[in-house]
Amino acid sequence: MDAKLIEFRKNLGRRIKQLREQLNITQLELAARINKDKQVINRYEIEGANPTAYILMALSRALNVDPTTLLDFSDLK
Amino acid sequence: MDAKLIEFRKNLGRRIKQLREQLNITQLELAARINKDKQVINRYEIEGANPTAYILMALSRALNVDPTTLLDFSDLK
DNA sequence: TATCTGGTCAACAAATTTGTTTACTTTATT
DNA sequence: AATAAAGTAAACAAATTTGTTGACCAGATA
Numbered sequence: 001m002d003a004k005l006i007e008f009r010k011n012l013g014r015r016i017k018q019l020r021e022q023l024n025i026t027q028l029e030l031a032a033r034i035n036k037d038k039q040v041i042n043r044y045e046i047e048g049a050n051p052t053a054y055i056l057m058a059l060s061r062a063l064n065v066d067p068t069t070l071l072d073f074s075d076l077k
Numbered sequence: 078m079d080a081k082l083i084e085f086r087k088n089l090g091r092r093i094k095q096l097r098e099q100l101n102i103t104q105l106e107l108a109a110r111i112n113k114d115k116q117v118i119n120r121y122e123i124e125g126a127n128p129t130a131y132i133l134m135a136l137s138r139a140l141n142v143d144p145t146t147l148l149d150f151s152d153l154k
Numbered sequence: 155t156a157t158c159t160g161g162t163c164a165a166c167a168a169a170t171t172t173g174t175t176t177a178c179t180t181t182a183t184t
Numbered sequence: 185a186a187t188a189a190a191g192t193a194a195a196c197a198a199a200t201t202t203g204t205t206g207a208c209c210a211g212a213t214a
Contacts, residue, residue: 008131026190037174042192050129052171052201054085057148067144071134103160114204119162129171129201 009048011073017045019063019070033062086125088150094122096140096147110139 020030020041027041034055043049051059060070097107097118104118111132121128128136137147 005131008134012130027192028190036172038191039175039193040173042190046192050131050171052127052129053089053133053148054082054127055172056130056133057085067148068146071130071144104162105160113202115161116163116205117203119160123162127201132202 005050006048009050011048011076012050012071013045013048014076015070015073016041016049016059016063018076019065020045023063030062034058082127083125086127088125088153089127089148090122090125091153092147092150093118093126093136093140095153096142097122100140107139111135 016030020027026038027045028038031038031041035058044051056067056070060067063070093107097104103115104122105115108115108118112135120126133144133147137144140147
């Protein structure tokens, strides 16, 4: 596996968690918004994620940001 | 097997083709920009696509648009 | 004609994501 | 302390994407 991809996955996981916490919603609530189980969200946040574009869009809608914002990791330490 | 997903895939395929043609580059050139074979791009354009977020980002960079623009199908008839 | 470019198609294994279940730990609340 | 809510974890099949190969077709061109 590519190191860049691993970094990407990690960053996206962090970003999802960050945005979710800014919204003050639980993993369960975010999961509900995209019609998935809470374990799926947890997996994204903990293990990192490289979801399909379709799920990415659902996530961006559920998190009230556009895809570009969701994929912008620049303010992640 | 979801109808929405099928529509999404089709739209993304159309969008990739549209943006590629606006750039006046071949499938081979676009493929080269994301380090894939030309058949991959052709498959996206013809069959539609639901690539992973990582590949989506590579595509958006190669097509000189941000992810949101790449995923905006509103000007697709 | 022969060749090259660009595009299309099918098949296949390999890798990855997705969806689901079960269960455990931690944190908050009463 | 007890209960509920939130978060974490592992395992697994199923579905899908990815990567690759080989081939074919149409149009332009030398």
